[in-house]
Amino acid sequence: MRLEDVWLRYRRGGPWVLRSVTIGIGPGEAAVVLGRNGAGKSTLLQLVAGILPPARGRVVDRPAVVGWVPERFPADQPFTVQGYLTAVARVRGLSPAQADRAVRGWLDRLGLGPFQGVRLAQLSKGTAQKVGLAQALLRPPGLLVLDEPWEGLDAAARELVPEVVGEVLADGGSVLVSDHRGETARLPGAREWTVADQTVTERAPTGGEALVVVELAIPATQVADAVHRLRAEGHHILRVRGHDVPLPVTGPVSGAAAEAAS
Template identity: 35%
Template sequence: MAETAALSGVVVRYPGRAPIGPVDFNVAPGEIVAVVGASGAGKSTLLRLLAGLERPAEGTTSTRPGRVGFVFQTPTLMPWADALANVALPLELAGTPRAEARARAADALAAVGLGERLTARPHQLSGGMAMRVSLARALVTEPDLLLLDEPFAALDSVTRRRLIEDLHRLWASRAPRPSIVFVTHDVEEAVYLAGQTLVLDAATGRVTMALATPGALPRPEGWRAEAGYREAVERLAAELARSMATAGTGS
């Protein structure tokens, strides 16, 4: 298949709630896709389907053979281990010799700006630093598909912006570039980060809008002040508000 990953006619059922779907969308090689929607719309479910952690009741999921990285809403680091050991873990579990795994982990931590904090344990790191460790752990395996589930939601706006810039830089440095699916509640974050943003309906989880963002990735300095950025943000915000009001979840 041409896509890195795709969902076709996917329906997910949970007890006590209406079905999610059907959902149809695909992720092209090297594409960054953001997904926005109200709480409960199925954003995290979509990522679990792409990762193969969940199966749909109907429809099909397909992911091109390759490595998948997953960054969760919280860093989920081993509290007893230092940053280097946390990042090396997926390599060591895959059978990479310890010395090689630690060397690659050190490189990954340096890439996210933590080259001087290799021996720090999670309790010694700020929230932003801990999320950088989690990002390094996902990137150390050089994934073909990177899934991020609201990883910056608990961080302050300055730290979030820095991490998005880092993510763009790391994505652009890979050849070939990985595909990224990024879940967020923040439409401004979505437009800045992604080349395309999907809006999920609050009631059904269906894709109600797929909006391509103008301009190239990574973003040039000052891009947030451009008219194309503001227009895309307002269009997404209006569609998200419409979805939430229709489902009775609006304010």
């Protein structure tokens, strides 16, 4: 899949959001989209997924099956979870039997079974986001586009995202993902697409040692010392979960990534 000299703005005569973007991704490859808020990351992802058409240029070789997961799943719809997923599966060309198997499989895998009869509008943000992830995977995608896929998910579902990405890549699909949480440390070897100044630049994988995420359970009274020691050894603290832990958790990735939990 490739963008060739793509430009985009949201209205005629309006400011350009993206200008002269030429970039591509091949089968079995993943890319992480980086950039400040408002730089155009979501716009780029929607272009790639086919949600938005370019004002100029073209997108070529987009796979026939694209899985699209928006940052916030539009849950204000009058359907139950099972009814919605079944309808999406049929629209995507699955037979009734195939649709039933796919829907039941993802309901089980994402822990959505207890919610299958619940209407989408009654779901919490995190549960709705699981439905958004499920609908993108009912038919194995040749291209999976994820806009902040970890947002709102519980710990078990967050762990599932890199697993799903690995499965798509192993099947020869491509994956594009944006992330401001640092979760993409779990995707070693991914390219980096940086959106800035209305264009996109690419950095290939460094080929260095793969990053590993380690989650630690630490007594609350020892968190500050543990964080200090880990940083001194060159590790990156993704976040600290717990009550009243006033610690900064940002910084450049260096060495193995670590999560401290208390």
